[in-house]
Amino acid sequence: MPGGDWIPHREQDFTDVCLKWKAGLSDEANVLAFAWKEDDLSVVLTAITDFLTARTAYEENDSSKNRLKKDEAMYAARGAMRDFANTSLRFNKRMRSEDKLFYGLRSSGKTRAVDVEPTTYPEAEADTSVIRQITIHFWDSATKKRGKPRGIHGAEIRWALLDHAPVSEKELIQSDFDTATPFTLKFDESDRGKRLYFCLRWESNTNLKGPYGEIYSAIIP
Numbered sequence: 001m002p003g004g005d006w007i008p009h010r011e012q013d014f015t016d017v018c019l020k021w022k023a024g025l026s027d028e029a030n031v032l033a034f035a036w037k038e039d040d041l042s043v044v045l046t047a048i049t050d051f052l053t054a055r056t057a058y059e060e061n062d063s064s065k066n067r068l069k070k071d072e073a074m075y076a077a078r079g080a081m082r083d084f085a086n087t088s089l090r091f092n093k094r095m096r097s098e099d100k101l102f103y104g105l106r107s108s109g110k111t112r113a114v115d116v117e118p119t120t121y122p123e124a125e126a127d128t129s130v131i132r133q134i135t136i137h138f139w140d141s142a143t144k145k146r147g148k149p150r151g152i153h154g155a156e157i158r159w160a161l162l163d164h165a166p167v168s169e170k171e172l173i174q175s176d177f178d179t180a181t182p183f184t185l186k187f188d189e190s191d192r193g194k195r196l197y198f199c200l201r202w203e204s205n206t207n208l209k210g211p212y213g214e215i216y217s218a219i220i221p
Contacts, residue, residue: 006085006104006105006106006177007078007081007082007104007176007177009176009185011055011074014074014078015051015052015055017104018048018051018052018077018081019052020102020103021044021048021081021103022045022048022049022052024102024103025041025044025045025048026045033094034088034092034094034095034099035092035094036088037088040084040087040088041084043080043083043084044080044081044083044084046080047073047076047077047079047080047081048077048080048081050073050076050077051070051073051074051076051077053073054066054069054070054072054073054074055070055073055074057069057070058070068173071173071174072173075173075174075175078175078176078177079175082156082177082203082207083207085103085105086153086203086205086206086207087206087207089103089105090105116149116150116151116152116204116205116206116208117204117208117210118149118152118201118202118203118204118208118209118210118211119210119211120140120141120142120143120149120202120210121140121141121200121201121202121210121211121212121213122138122139122140122141122155122200122201122202122213123138123139123140123141123144123213123214124136124137124138124139124198124200124213124214124216125137125138125216126196126198126216126218127182128218128219128220128221129221130221131192131221132186132187132188132189132191132192132220132221133184133185133186133187133220133221134184134185134187134196134218134220134221135182135183135184135185136157136181136182136183136184136185136198136200137181137182138155138178138181138182138183138200139181140202141213146181148179148180148202149202151204151205151206152202152203152204152205153179153203153204153205154177154178154179154180154202154203155177155178155181155183155200155201155202155203156175156176156177156200156201156202156203156209157175157176157177157178157183157198157199157200158172158173158174158175158198158199158200158212159172159174159175159176159185159196159197159198159199160172160173160174160196160197160198161191161194161195161196161197161220162195162197163195165197165215165217166197166215169199169212169215171197172197172198172199172215177203187220191220192220192221193219193220194219194220195217195218195219195220196217196218196219196220197215197216197217198215198216198217198218199212199213199214199215199216200212200213201213
């Protein structure tokens with residue numbers, strides 16, 4: 001998994017995780033045992049289902065419209081899963097380490113939830129020295145140090161391959177997460193020469209999100 005993210009970057013792997021999550025979150029025994037809130041479950045299950053439905057539609061008809069709907073649904077599902085993990089799984093005292101591992105979360109027993117709302121943002125630079133990949137190094141805008149501020153779980157990286165400069169981070173429909181710099185994206189041979197746009201924001205241990213930083217760009221080598 002790129003950058004240590006517990007959500008797979010490869011779409012097929014992510015689809016497999018979605019199917020696993022859907023089965024686990026739909027099990028009434030788990031809902032009762034882990035005291036998950038129905039509203040939170042509804043949000044994440046709807047997002048997962050929407051992505052799986054959109055992906056099936058794209059496999060049946062790989063039109064540009066269906067591809068866009070699939071990619072947007074995938075971004076929404078990734079975000080909903082991270083939110084649910086941080087609010088209902090990661091610090092859930094009713095769940096054992098093996099229960100969390102089912103959903104891809106490894107518990108070291110050392111992480112504490114600190115209620116800190118991010119006010120700064122990650123600054124970044126792209127390393128294009130390796131063919132077919134871009135490595136993103138990032139640090140805090142306030143301290144200029146390559147480390148996370150106190151109470152921060154990691155950085156959300158939004159990105160897209162575009163033929164024009166985006167006017168908003170909303171155009172960056174791909175999403176990944178990294179708990180420590182650097183983060184590496186790998187591409188196919190056919191992507192060489194395309195321009196990558198990306199921006200980052202901090203996310204706290206308790207799922208609070210900070211502002212996005214500058215939108216950067218780099219050419220895939």
